[in-house]
Amino acid sequence: MDFHAVCCSLLLLSCTGVCFGQELLLPERINKPVGENVVITPIRIPDPPHEFIRWKFNEISILSGPPSGITILPQYTDRVSLNTTTLALELRNLTESDTGPYSLTVNTPTDRYSDVTSLQVVEIIFGAALTGPTDDLIEDVSSATLSCNASGTIYSAEWMKDNQKLSASDSITFSNDNRSVMISPVRRRDSGEYQCTLSNPISSESATYRMTVNFGPDNVIIDGPVEVEEGNKLTLSCRTESTPNASYKWMFKGNLTEENTSVFTVEQTTFMHTGIYICMASNPVTGRNASGSHDLVVKEKGSMGGSGGSLQKMIKRSSRGNKQNRDSYI
Ligand SMILES: *[C@@H]1O[C@H](CO)[C@@H](O)[C@H](O)[C@H]1NC(C)=O
Numbered sequence: 001m002d003f004h005a006v007c008c009s010l011l012l013l014s015c016t017g018v019c020f021g022q023e024l025l026l027p028e029r030i031n032k033p034v035g036e037n038v039v040i041t042p043i044r045i046p047d048p049p050h051e052f053i054r055w056k057f058n059e060i061s062i063l064s065g066p067p068s069g070i071t072i073l074p075q076y077t078d079r080v081s082l083n084t085t086t087l088a089l090e091l092r093n094l095t096e097s098d099t100g101p102y103s104l105t106v107n108t109p110t111d112r113y114s115d116v117t118s119l120q121v122v123e124i125i126f127g128a129a130l131t132g133p134t135d136d137l138i139e140d141v142s143s144a145t146l147s148c149n150a151s152g153t154i155y156s157a158e159w160m161k162d163n164q165k166l167s168a169s170d171s172i173t174f175s176n177d178n179r180s181v182m183i184s185p186v187r188r189r190d191s192g193e194y195q196c197t198l199s200n201p202i203s204s205e206s207a208t209y210r211m212t213v214n215f216g217p218d219n220v221i222i223d224g225p226v227e228v229e230e231g232n233k234l235t236l237s238c239r240t241e242s243t244p245n246a247s248y249k250w251m252f253k254g255n256l257t258e259e260n261t262s263v264f265t266v267e268q269t270t271f272m273h274t275g276i277y278i279c280m281a282s283n284p285v286t287g288r289n290a291s292g293s294h295d296l297v298v299k300e301k302g303s304m305g306g307s308g309g310s311l312q313k314m315i316k317r318s319s320r321g322n323k324q325n326r327d328s329y330i
């Protein structure tokens with residue numbers, strides 16, 4: 001009594017809840033996998049004698065009576081036992097239906113004490129798999145749904161893309177349980193590695209999926225000189241933004257050339273090589289084409305200020321010489 005008064009007046013603000021019911025204290029929460037056993041051991045129990053004790057699950061009385069003559073509910077008899085000294089309840093061969101609140105009540109000759117704990121019995125998560133589209137995805141056209149599954153009891157699902165948390169946006173929608181993500185339409189920035197993590201209180205597992213969004217070709221650009229001296233080598237090189245890599249064709253003065261790579265070369269130029277070069281890029285997956293063009297003038301030997309005409313200047317891209325065209329070949 002004296003001790004109580006001291007405790008409560010010293011810790012009046014913080015301990016009112018702790019001071020009451022402190023004689024009987026159960027652990028706050030217990031998590032266990034299916035199939036295992038649990039022992040719910042009170043952290044503190046009132047001093048004996050205990051005239052009567054009762055363990056309840058939800059509102060069902062599992063066992064009760066004076067410690068010397070406990071009776072156990074028939075369906076629990078072969079999987080439950082009580083330590084009459086510690087009042088610990090052992091529950092064997094747990095199933096998910098054992099999840100819920102467990103309360104212990106203890107009557108002493110003077111008082112009645114009670115506390116409750118929460119037991120969660122879950123199946124360990126394993127075999128996590130992240131599935132996504134198997135068909136080619138095309139930017140601005142396709143949608144993608146990624147789904148995460150595993151066996152076990154799944155409490156929550158979390159998503160990352162390229163090691164950053166994936167958030168909802170105008171094109172990214174999560175299902176209510178967060179187990180799947182819909183991206184509609186897909187864009188090139190959605191390419192990357194997706195990871196989902198499925199968790200419950202005792203386990204978690206992750207799975208990944210690499211997604212590629214096909215796009216382009218966009219922005220066909222030809223790098224090369226605008227002028228070249230007769231007899232010198234000409235190198236034009238074509239680039240574009242495309243996934244997968246584009247394939248290239250070159251046209252000169254309206255005729256298709258033999259060249260089929262991104263680089264067009266002439267070992268020794270003649271005046272015949274003055275004209276418009278067109279680089280045509282095509283993406284076999286998106287089915288799209290785009291092209292760019294480049295004007296070249298072959299000049300008389302010695303007319304370009306000698307060998308001082310630096311290579312740097314010559315290969316510098318000229319905005320004058322470069323034109324772009326999407327999905328048309330002039
Ligand atoms: C009850 O628990 C105590 C402490 O863990 C232990 O020493 C004792 O053997 C247990 N009694 C029974 C009957 O299991």
Ligand SMILES: *[C@@H]1O[C@H](CO)[C@@H](O)[C@H](O)[C@H]1NC(C)=O
Pocket residue numbers: 093095
């Ligand atoms: C555990 O419970 C399961 C399902 O209730 C049962 O099939 C199994 O025989 C039990 N195992 C033991 C060791 O009691």
Ligand SMILES: *[C@@H]1O[C@H](CO)[C@@H](O)[C@H](O)[C@H]1NC(C)=O
Pocket residue numbers: 149150151152
């Ligand atoms: C998820 O996996 C479980 C266990 O492997 C299976 O029973 C269930 O049908 C799967 N669910 C979906 C939506 O694929």
Ligand SMILES: *[C@@H]1O[C@H](CO)[C@@H](O)[C@H](O)[C@H]1NC(C)=O
Pocket residue numbers: 155156157174176177178
């Ligand atoms: C789904 O994820 C969001 C964001 O991570 C979270 O705020 C929300 O609570 C989750 N919903 C469920 C049902 O887990």
Ligand SMILES: *[C@@H]1O[C@H](CO)[C@@H](O)[C@H](O)[C@H]1NC(C)=O
Pocket residue numbers: 245
């Ligand atoms: C695509 O092109 C880039 C740059 O030219 C090259 O590094 C890469 O290896 C190519 N990828 C494939 C699959 O051909």
Ligand SMILES: *[C@@H]1O[C@H](CO)[C@@H](O)[C@H](O)[C@H]1NC(C)=O
Pocket residue numbers: 252253254255
């Ligand atoms: C383009 O092709 C036409 C017809 O085959 C040919 O007459 C012409 O000389 C070609 N032009 C060039 C620049 O090769």
Ligand SMILES: *[C@@H]1O[C@H](CO)[C@@H](O)[C@H](O)[C@H]1NC(C)=O
Pocket residue numbers: 247260
């Ligand atoms: C390019 O042309 C060469 C020779 O004509 C041929 O062997 C090669 O397969 C072609 N490459 C492509 C990508 O079309």
Ligand SMILES: *[C@@H]1O[C@H](CO)[C@@H](O)[C@H](O)[C@H]1NC(C)=O
Pocket residue numbers: 249282287288289327
């Ligand atoms: C794109 O180019 C390829 C090869 O040059 C051609 O087969 C295809 O018809 C072209 N597609 C369009 C939409 O112009």
